[in-house]
Amino acid sequence: MTSQSKVNYENSARKAFQNKYDVVQTVFKNLEDFQLSLTDMVAKSNSFELKKNLQLLNQFKIQQNIKPYTWYDDLNGNIPLDDALLQVTLPKGNQQLLQKIEKFKVKEVQNIVFSKDNTPYWTIFNENKSREIIYGFTIKLTQLHDYFSQVTQNQDNYAFVFTKNGTCITHPDEKFIGKNIFRFTNVQVKDTLTNVEQKGYTENIAQSEYLNLEVTRFIKPLKTNNFDGYVAVNYVRFLIDEKVNETKYYVLFIFVATFILILIIFILFHQSSNNAFREKEKVQSEKNRLQIVNEAMQKENAMNQLQQLKNQINPHFLFNSLNSLYMLIGIDATNAQKFTMDLSKIYRYLIVPPKENWVFIKEELAFIQHYMDLQKSRFEEEIHFNLIINTNEINDKKIPYLSLQIAIENAIKHNVATIDLPLFIEIIDSTSGLIISNTYQPKTKNTDGTGFGLEYLQKIYDFYGNNELSTRVENGKFILFLPYLK
Numbered sequence: 001m002t003s004q005s006k007v008n009y010e011n012s013a014r015k016a017f018q019n020k021y022d023v024v025q026t027v028f029k030n031l032e033d034f035q036l037s038l039t040d041m042v043a044k045s046n047s048f049e050l051k052k053n054l055q056l057l058n059q060f061k062i063q064q065n066i067k068p069y070t071w072y073d074d075l076n077g078n079i080p081l082d083d084a085l086l087q088v089t090l091p092k093g094n095q096q097l098l099q100k101i102e103k104f105k106v107k108e109v110q111n112i113v114f115s116k117d118n119t120p121y122w123t124i125f126n127e128n129k130s131r132e133i134i135y136g137f138t139i140k141l142t143q144l145h146d147y148f149s150q151v152t153q154n155q156d157n158y159a160f161v162f163t164k165n166g167t168c169i170t171h172p173d174e175k176f177i178g179k180n181i182f183r184f185t186n187v188q189v190k191d192t193l194t195n196v197e198q199k200g201y202t203e204n205i206a207q208s209e210y211l212n213l214e215v216t217r218f219i220k221p222l223k224t225n226n227f228d229g230y231v232a233v234n235y236v237r238f239l240i241d242e243k244v245n246e247t248k249y250y251v252l253f254i255f256v257a258t259f260i261l262i263l264i265i266f267i268l269f270h271q272s273s274n275n276a277f278r279e280k281e282k283v284q285s286e287k288n289r290l291q292i293v294n295e296a297m298q299k300e301n302a303m304n305q306l307q308q309l310k311n312q313i314n315p316h317f318l319f320n321s322l323n324s325l326y327m328l329i330g331i332d333a334t335n336a337q338k339f340t341m342d343l344s345k346i347y348r349y350l351i352v353p354p355k356e357n358w359v360f361i362k363e364e365l366a367f368i369q370h371y372m373d374l375q376k377s378r379f380e381e382e383i384h385f386n387l388i389i390n391t392n393e394i395n396d397k398k399i400p401y402l403s404l405q406i407a408i409e410n411a412i413k414h415n416v417a418t419i420d421l422p423l424f425i426e427i428i429d430s431t432s433g434l435i436i437s438n439t440y441q442p443k444t445k446n447t448d449g450t451g452f453g454l455e456y457l458q459k460i461y462d463f464y465g466n467n468e469l470s471t472r473v474e475n476g477k478f479i480l481f482l483p484y485l486k
Contacts, residue, residue: 013157013235017201017218020159020233023151025222027144028161030062032224034137035124038070042128042135066143072135111226113141113167113178120178122169124226141177144170156236158210161222163229164192173210181232185209191219192230208234318347321374328377335377342374354401357460358485361434362395368404368427375412382417386426394429397484400460404436407480410453411438415478433468433483440478457482 038057045053054070061067111124122144125136148159148170160171166180181187186209191202201220208215215234222231321343329336349367365387372385385408408425415438417423425438454471461469461483468483 009237013216014203014218016157016235017233020157021218021220021222021231024148024159024161024231027062027066027147028222028224028227031124031139032226034060034062034068035126035226038135038137039126039128042072042131042133062139066139066147068137068139070135070137072133111163113163113169115178141170142174145172145174145177148172157215157233159231159233161229161231163227169229171210176209187217187219187232191217192221205237206234208236210234211236213237318350321346324374324377339374339377342370342377346370346374350402357401358398358464359401360395361397361399361429361484364399364401364404365389367402368408371405372408375408379412379417379423381419382422383412384422384424386424388426388428390429394484399434399482399485400457400464403457403460403482404434406453406457407436407482410480411436411478413453414442415439416441416443433481436480436482437477440473440476454480 041053041057042050050072054072057070058068110126111122113120113122115121120141121138122141123136123138125134127134149172158172160176160181161169162181163169166182168176168179168181171177176184182189186206191204193202201218204217206215206217207213211234214237216237218233218235219230220233222229325336325339325343328339346367349363349370369387375383376385404427411423411425415423421441423439423441425436428435428437458469461467464485466483466485468481470481472479
C-alpha cells in the first residue's frame with residue numbers, strides 16, 4: 001500500500017473511533033445521571049411517597065427509546081410496584097436473582113446482566129442502609145441495541161460494550177448480548193491493559209466476529225458511577241496492497257470496455273431511431289400521397305359538376321332569350337330587331353366560357369349592361385336597373401362567370417314586375433364584393449324552373465373554398481352578396 005493511503009486510513013479510523021466512543025459515553029453518562037436522580041429521590045422520599053415517586057420516574061426515558069423501570073426491595077421478596085415488567089426485572093420469588101443481589105455487600109453501585117424469556121436485561125442497583133432497602137432500575141438491553149443501531153447505521157464501523165469480567169452489554173448482533181466477549185471474540189485481557197499506553201486506548205488488527213472481515217479494533221475504558229468496563233470500536237480495513245501499474249491497466253481496460261459498450265448501444269439506438277423515423281416518414285409520405293390523390297379526385301369531380309352547370313346555363317339563357325324574342329316580335333317588330341342585335345352581342349360572351357370559370361369584374365359588368373338592355377326591350381317600365389360603381393379599383397377583381405346574370409335573372413323570375421309595381425334592381429360595389437339588391441315582392445304562385453340559379457352560385461363558391469356568399473331580406477329588399485374571388 002502507499003504510505004499516503006495508510007496515513008489517510010489511520011486518521012479516518014481514529015477519528016471514527018473517537019466519535020463512536022463519545023456517542024457510547026454520552027448514553028452511559030445519562031444512565032449515571034438517572035441513577036443519581038434515583039438515589040436522591042430514595043433519600044428524600046418517605047415510605048408512602050416512594051412508590052408514587054418511582055412510578056412518576058418510570059415515565060421518563062433516558063435516551064429516545066431507552067426506558068428505565070425503577071424498583072426497590074426489602075430483601076424479603078416484597079415488590080411494592082405491580083408493574084408487569086417490574087415483575088420480570090425483579091420477579092417475586094426469584095430467589096436466585098435476589099440471592100445474587102443480597103450477597104453483594106453493597107458499598108457502591110452494582111449491576112447484573114440476566115435473561116428472561118430470551119430477553120436480556122441489565123439491572124443497576126444500590127443500597128440505602130438507613131432504610132435497609134436495595135433499590136435500582138432495569139433496562140432492556142435490546143432497547144440499548146436499537147438506539148445504537150439507529151444513530152450509527154450509516155457508518156463503516158461498529159462498537160460493543162462489555163464489563164470488566166467480559167459480559168457484553170451491547171452489540172450490533174443481539175445474539176451476543178449478555179455473552180462473554182472473551183469467548184466469542186479474539187479479544188484478550190492484555191487488550192484492555194491501557195495503563196501502559198500513553199494514548200489511553202489499545203489499537204490492534206483483528207478478525208471481526210460480526211462482519212467476518214479484518215478490522216482495526218480500538219478498546220478504551222469506560223467508567224461511570226454505575227458502570228466500569230470497556231468500549232470496543234471496530235473499523236473495517238479497506239486497505240489493499242496496491243500494484244499501481246496493474247491497477248492502471250485494469251482501470252484503463254474497464255474504461256475502454258465501458259466506452260465501447262456505450263458506443264455500441266448508441267449506434268444500435270441511433271440505427272433503431274433512424275429505421276423508425278424512415279418508417280414513419282414512409283407512412284406519412286404515403287398518407288400525403290393518398291390525400292393529394294383524394295383532393296385531386298374531389299377537385300376533378302367538382303370541375304365536372306361545374307362544367308355540367310355551365311353546359312346547362314348557356315342553353316337555359318338562350319331558351320329564355322328566344323322566348324322573350326318570340327313574345328316581342330308580336331308586340332314591337334322594331335324593338336325585336338334591336339333585341340336580336342343585343343342578343344348576338346351577349347351570346348358572343350357565352351360562346352367561349354373561361355376554363356377557370358371566373359372573369360374580371362369589368363368583363364362581367366360590360367356583359368350585364370348588354371343583358372339589361374336586352375331585358376329593357378321586354379320590360380321597359382316594369383324593371384328599373386341601376387349600376388353604382390364607386391371606384392375603378394375593382395375592375396381587376398374576380399367573380400364567378402355569369403354570376404351577375406344569374407342573380408338578376410333570379411330576381412326577375414321570382415318577383416312581381418308590373419307597371420303598377422315595378423321591380424327595382426341595383427348593383428353596388430364594396431371593398432369585399434358586389435351587393436345585388438331588388439325590391440322584395442315575391443310572386444304568389446310558384447314559378448317553373450330547374451332551380452339551379454342560386455344553387456349554382458353556392459356550389460361554385462364552395463369549389464373555390466369561399467363561404468362568404470350570403471342572402472337576406474331586409475327593409476323590403478332581397479339582398480345578395482357576391483364576394484370577390486381570391
